[in-house]
């Protein structure tokens with residue numbers, strides 16, 4: 444265990460704490476990689492694979508349905524392509540800020 448300083452308020456707390464006890468700031472303690480997230484969004488984005496990776500299963504299921512049977516109605520298929528593209532851009536913009544992406 445090590446003591447770290449909160450990035451938000453500067454209070455000293457354990458690096459194992461999920462959030463700063465003083466201000467509640469959630470430290471960035473995920474093992475997940477933003478690079479993997481961006482690659483998944485790029486390669487498999489229309490099936491929502493990056494959403495499942497980020498722990499957002501609900502959105503992942505929605506994208507998976509839109510990216511598969513959604514193509515039968517054309518519009519959901521096109522919409523999920525735009526959604527995946529937006530996720531890709533948001534992922535690249537926040538590549539150093541995974542707490543915005545991962546649940």
Ligand SMILES: [Zn+2]
Nearest residue numbers: 449452463466
């Ligand atoms: Zn704090």
